[in-house]
Amino acid sequence: MNFDSNETQQLLADAVLRFAAKDYDFEARKRIVQSADGWSESVWNTIAEMGLLGIPFSADYGGFGGGAADLMNVMDAIGSALIVEPFLPTVGLGAQLVARAGSAAQHAAILPSVIEGKIKVAFAHTEKHARYDLSKVSTQATKTGNGWNLHGEKLIVLGAPMADRIVVSARTVAGISLFLVDRTAPGLTIRPYRTLDEVRAGDVVLSNVRVSGDALLGTDGHAPPVIEAVTDFAIALLCAEAVGAMKSANDATLEYLKTRKQFGVTIGTFQTLQHRMVDMMVSYEQAKSMACLACSKVDHATDVNDRARAVAAAKFRIAEACRHISQESIQLHGGMGMTEEMKISHTFRRLTMIAQQFGDADHHLARYGSLAE
Amino acid sequence: MDLNYSADELAFRDEVRAWLAANLPNDLREKVSGYAHLSRDDLLRWHKILAKKAWIAPAWPKEWGGNDWTVVQRYIFEEECGYAGTPPLIPFGIAMCAPVLFKFGTEAQKKRFLPRIYQGEDFWCQGYSEPGSGSDLASLKTRAVREGDHYVISGQKIWTTLAHYADWIFCLVRTDSSMSKRQEGISFILIDMQTPGITVRPLILMDGGHEVNEVFFDNVKVPVENLVFEENKGWTVAKYLLGHERMNTGRIGASKRELVKLKDLARKEIKDGKPLIEDMRFRDKLFRVEIELTALEITNLRFLDQMRRTGQPPGADVSILKIRGTEIQQTLTELMMQAIGPLAQPFEAVGSAGGVDAYTSTLAPRYCSYRKTSIYAGSNEIQRNIIAKMSLGL
Numbered sequence: 001m002n003f004d005s006n007e008t009q010q011l012l013a014d015a016v017l018r019f020a021a022k023d024y025d026f027e028a029r030k031r032i033v034q035s036a037d038g039w040s041e042s043v044w045n046t047i048a049e050m051g052l053l054g055i056p057f058s059a060d061y062g063g064f065g066g067g068a069a070d071l072m073n074v075m076d077a078i079g080s081a082l083i084v085e086p087f088l089p090t091v092g093l094g095a096q097l098v099a100r101a102g103s104a105a106q107h108a109a110i111l112p113s114v115i116e117g118k119i120k121v122a123f124a125h126t127e128k129h130a131r132y133d134l135s136k137v138s139t140q141a142t143k144t145g146n147g148w149n150l151h152g153e154k155l156i157v158l159g160a161p162m163a164d165r166i167v168v169s170a171r172t173v174a175g176i177s178l179f180l181v182d183r184t185a186p187g188l189t190i191r192p193y194r195t196l197d198e199v200r201a202g203d204v205v206l207s208n209v210r211v212s213g214d215a216l217l218g219t220d221g222h223a224p225p226v227i228e229a230v231t232d233f234a235i236a237l238l239c240a241e242a243v244g245a246m247k248s249a250n251d252a253t254l255e256y257l258k259t260r261k262q263f264g265v266t267i268g269t270f271q272t273l274q275h276r277m278v279d280m281m282v283s284y285e286q287a288k289s290m291a292c293l294a295c296s297k298v299d300h301a302t303d304v305n306d307r308a309r310a311v312a313a314a315k316f317r318i319a320e321a322c323r324h325i326s327q328e329s330i331q332l333h334g335g336m337g338m339t340e341e342m343k344i345s346h347t348f349r350r351l352t353m354i355a356q357q358f359g360d361a362d363h364h365l366a367r368y369g370s371l372a373e
Numbered sequence: 374m375d376l377n378y379s380a381d382e383l384a385f386r387d388e389v390r391a392w393l394a395a396n397l398p399n400d401l402r403e404k405v406s407g408y409a410h411l412s413r414d415d416l417l418r419w420h421k422i423l424a425k426k427a428w429i430a431p432a433w434p435k436e437w438g439g440n441d442w443t444v445v446q447r448y449i450f451e452e453e454c455g456y457a458g459t460p461p462l463i464p465f466g467i468a469m470c471a472p473v474l475f476k477f478g479t480e481a482q483k484k485r486f487l488p489r490i491y492q493g494e495d496f497w498c499q500g501y502s503e504p505g506s507g508s509d510l511a512s513l514k515t516r517a518v519r520e521g522d523h524y525v526i527s528g529q530k531i532w533t534t535l536a537h538y539a540d541w542i543f544c545l546v547r548t549d550s551s552m553s554k555r556q557e558g559i560s561f562i563l564i565d566m567q568t569p570g571i572t573v574r575p576l577i578l579m580d581g582g583h584e585v586n587e588v589f590f591d592n593v594k595v596p597v598e599n600l601v602f603e604e605n606k607g608w609t610v611a612k613y614l615l616g617h618e619r620m621n622t623g624r625i626g627a628s629k630r631e632l633v634k635l636k637d638l639a640r641k642e643i644k645d646g647k648p649l650i651e652d653m654r655f656r657d658k659l660f661r662v663e664i665e666l667t668a669l670e671i672t673n674l675r676f677l678d679q680m681r682r683t684g685q686p687p688g689a690d691v692s693i694l695k696i697r698g699t700e701i702q703q704t705l706t707e708l709m710m711q712a713i714g715p716l717a718q719p720f721e722a723v724g725s726a727g728g729v730d731a732y733t734s735t736l737a738p739r740y741c742s743y744r745k746t747s748i749y750a751g752s753n754e755i756q757r758n759i760i761a762k763m764s765l766g767l
Contacts, residue, residue: 001445278765285693
């Protein structure tokens with residue numbers, strides 16, 4: 001057992017922190033999220049140049065061959081700076097599915113371009129009324145000669161507006177399967193929008209989209225285990241990102257307590273606020289521990305159950321901590337915390353969304369309970 | 374980062390587990406798992422078994438009998454003891470007085486006290502709190518007046534855990550009341566409980582148990598060689614000890630054992646025709662505390678890992694272990710009481726007739742008893758003050 005982060009992991013994280021301090025401060029971020037596209041191509045290129053897009057992919061395609069533990073510090077820095085570019089949707093979900101389910105030919109066609117920053121891949125899975133149930137898929141894939149016909153509607157696809165390829169889950173005669181679809185495919189429409197945390201997402205409408213036979217990713221009907229594994233991987237990364245965002249909220253709140261004066265003294269001298277600040281710090285430490293557990297277990301679980309239990313526990317605890325820290329940080333900032341001009345109000349929104357993504361606290365507590373020890 | 378145990382660590386765990394299975398006497402195991410009263414002899418018997426195996430003080434320096442274990446090995450050992458249901462290690466000698474002597478004691482003091490602590494020949498207790506000095510420890514009033522080669526000590530200590538078993542007590546006493554800062558003028562001194570003038574009076578708590586006492590000192594003569602560190606510098610010693618004390622308050626292994634017992638209970642109890650463990654409301658509470666305990670275990674390991682890497686004990690952040698550890702212990706005792714429903718009411722065991730037995734009748738008193746955990750060893754509010762001041766700079 002060890003919590004060591006190796007030199008490469010630390011170098012990568014330091015690079016992100018330096019980049020965030022220099023080119024992704026709150027003002028720079030504001031310009032990006034207010035731009036028409038809501039993300040920055042030059043930021044994406046920098047992320048690619050730093051080598052971050054290759055961390056969890058095989059060296060055969062130009063990656064580092066790492067896992068979630070190798071991404072922890074990077075995700076932490078992304079969370080702290082509230083980076084909106086679709087890093088998690090691409091490396092944690094879309095391209096991750098290609099890497100885990102795809103054939104050698106599909107790997108060669110997609111992964112090098114992803115790692116170089118040339119293409120982005122999103123994962124279109126959630127459907128109406130599915131909530132967080134990964135097995136609720138009603139999008140249809142019908143065999144047509146050599147290819148497939150995809151029909152259905154996917155909701156809240158993170159990174160969809162800027163994705164070049166979309167991995168779509170659909171139900172065939174054999175069961176749930178994955179298909180790699182080009183965003184320009186006839187019949188595919190993306191309805192883009194901003195989410196509460198100023199990230200770009202969209203609904204993906206598939207209206208009899210025809211794809212060739214080699215669009216099938218993995219074995220027909222065998223997608224559920226890989227969807228679950230990749231979603232757990234993404235949740236582990238999201239937990240690490242949440243930890244960075246929580247640290248940022250705590251740091252900003254602590255700074256505010258030390259500078260804001262009322263009744264002639266800094267408000268941090270009030271014991272009632274001190275104890276609330278301490279409880280926020282305790283929440284952060286407990287959340288960080290669970291992010292370590294989730295990242296460690298998606299890399300090194302003894303079996304699927306071991307992984308799923310750890311991830312469910314982590315997401316439950318982190319959703320609770322997101323809620324606690326975000327709410328308290330606004331309260332301790334007072335009215336100023338409510339304003340658009342303070343970063344804390346943006347961190348609040350991000351933490352609020354993280355708590356909901358891929359399953360909220362209730363969902364993961366129930367999931368945890370349903371998995372035998 | 375890999376939170377799974379390595380092959381070496383697993384081998385060590387198996388060794389500890391096998392040894393505990395073979396060497397923990399059955400009567401002690403049953404007493405612990407049934408929450409029965411543990412006598413002085415019970416506690417010392419287990420201490421001596423561990424001392425004979427040379428596993429009683431893993432954290433001590435090697436030349437005094439320490440084990441040179443890694444922090445993970447030490448953690449595994451504690452966890453396995455928790456799982457096996459060993460009697461608790463009484464911390465006052467091994468984990469409190471000894472670290473103080475290693476850091477501040479003279480060679481003569483080390484030679485005189487440490488081997489006896491190790492072998493369990495002396496039972497120690499701690500004399501800190503006084504009737505007027507609880508959380509505000511520095512206001513303590515027990516006086517020690519130097520007369521030749523003795524101190525003459527008068528005053529009163531309270532909440533003295535297991536003073537009625539103790540051979541020795543380490544005390545904070547006031548040696549100078551003229552100092553402008555109250556923390557100055559306090560000294561750390563070791564007192565033989567057999568010295569004339571000492572009276573121990575039991576305090577029976579709401580669970581009916583006798584664990585804590587009042588200790589009265591009426592002109593008690595203590596040789597000056599029993600002073601630890603310099604006169605009037607006892608607060609330095611006390612602060613050092615506080616850091617040590619807080620490192621052990623998570624009690625993760627014991628809470629894991631309690632959680633297993635809680636689940637067993639919830640599988641046996643029936644609610645609406647189904648095992649209680651299938652009741653949605655109960656499950657949520659159960660799994661919440663289980664996850665919180667998992668998180669605390671990893672937080673504890675992270676602190677230990679930090680200690681391994683830096684060679685320094687972590688700072689005030691370890692108060693997190695005290696706060697959350699005791700909250701978890703309290704939740705577990707509360708859920709156990711809730712789990713048995715109406716059967717929680719009988720206070721005395723009346724045999725197994727009617728479903729009320731010795732075990733279930735301990736659960737409500739245990740809930741009562743565990744309210745102390747967020748009060749003792751620096752109340753959880755004091756722990757928050759410590760973090761606010763030392764870690765957050767507020």
